[in-house]
Amino acid sequence: MALHKDLPPLLALRAFEAVARHLSFIKAAHELSVTQSALSHQVHKLEQYLGKPLFIRRTRAIDLTADGQHYYEQIRPALDLIAAATRSQRVVSSVTVLRIGLLASFATLWLAPRLAGFLQRYPQIQVELVPAIQLANVAAAEVDLAIRYGKGDWPDVQATRLMPEVLSPVCSPAFKASRQHNGALLMATSHRPFEWTDWSGHYQVNLSPHPRVVLHDYNIVVEAAVAGQGIAMGRHRLIERRLQDGSLVEAFDWPPYRSEIGYWLIAPQGPASAAAECFSAWLKAACADA
Missing domain, CATH: 3.40.190.290 (D-Maltodextrin-Binding Protein; domain 2)
Structure with missing residues (x-):
């Protein structure tokens, strides 16, 4: 089976990782140099792709759902490996x-x-x-x-x-x-x-x-x-x-x-x-x- 068929939108994945790590749309948007609206759109896009919510949205705070926490724990090591591989190949x-x-x-x-x-x-x-x-x-x-x-x-x-x-x-x-x-x-x-x-x-x-x-x-x-x-x-x-x-x-x-x-x-x-x-x-x- 082709790998790309199971890969989510990568921009959405990056947005999800930043929001999950900070538990803040404001901090994640600042880190990625995008607007909160754009970031929220990307996270929503990933949630639609998976067919389930990843965050519990409150008035002044957010938390990961159980599925969101499990997904974050699974993808974070993979993203770290991609980052490490990229660093090793990049010309300084x-x-x-x-x-x-x-x-x-x-x-x-x-x-x-x-x-x-x-x-x-x-x-x-x-x-x-x-x-x-x-x-x-x-x-x-x-x-x-x-x-x-x-x-x-x-x-x-x-x-x-x-x-x-x-x-x-x-x-x-x-x-x-x-x-x-x-x-x-x-x-x-x-x-x-x-x-x-x-x-x-x-x-x-x-x-x-x-x-x-x-x-x-x-x-x-x-x-x-x-x-x-x-x-x-x-x-x-x-x-x-x-x-x-x-x-x-x-x-x-x-x-x-x-x-x-x-x-x-x-x-x-x-x-x-x-x-x-x-x-x-x-x-x-x-x-x-x-």
């Missing part, structure tokens, strides 16, 4: 992939123009930048390292200060010339909008008369300020070119503000990989020279 790449979580603005305005220097020195390390507004989770190995913007008070990670940021409200020359005293404050989406809070507290400035416009990313904030749409909090490390070419100017007469806010290298607890150590050393040197 000489390239190491290093995933770096960071804000898109820092990637675009500061890191990307300097990254060629690292790649020339370490051609065997492939850097994958993972931009997101949400804080990348190094503790859960979503990324190998992260570069965060803030004050360094993140739990369960190793945080190393890379460089401080210098802040001052900026706008276009045309916007400043228009003398819009209550112009809109342009802000990037943030869980903790500490820039304007810290700056206004330091200089005792009442910002309540200014309307606020929240934009998705700091890159958009910068472009909106250049286009004369309002006042942005200028992160001098990122807008240096804009200040030099005059497309952004100081919006007020106060001097730039130096605070605790800055850029931090975030690593998981414990020893780092060789690739992570190479990137960390290079990044610290690049920040020291900036």
Whole structure:
């Protein structure tokens, strides 16, 4: 009898194994990088193929049925054997992939123009930048390292200060010339909008008369300020070119503000990989020279 006639849909089998191991559709979907809906569809497909339920679905939890538990115990060793056989035959790449979580603005305005220097020195390390507004989770190995913007008070990670940021409200020359005293404050989406809070507290400035416009990313904030749409909090490390070419100017007469806010290298607890150590050393040197 041909083997394929008794094999279930292999994608469905993989989905079932992950859900059974985690007893969670959420965790299994995250592991397999699929949506919960797609994962549920695959499990249902396997249940239809077998003609019986494999899980007991409750409001906030799931369990294996007796048949599901028995099936999982039978297929798991077979899947382990397939994985082991595949590992033994696979040609190991000489390239190491290093995933770096960071804000898109820092990637675009500061890191990307300097990254060629690292790649020339370490051609065997492939850097994958993972931009997101949400804080990348190094503790859960979503990324190998992260570069965060803030004050360094993140739990369960190793945080190393890379460089401080210098802040001052900026706008276009045309916007400043228009003398819009209550112009809109342009802000990037943030869980903790500490820039304007810290700056206004330091200089005792009442910002309540200014309307606020929240934009998705700091890159958009910068472009909106250049286009004369309002006042942005200028992160001098990122807008240096804009200040030099005059497309952004100081919006007020106060001097730039130096605070605790800055850029931090975030690593998981414990020893780092060789690739992570190479990137960390290079990044610290690049920040020291900036």
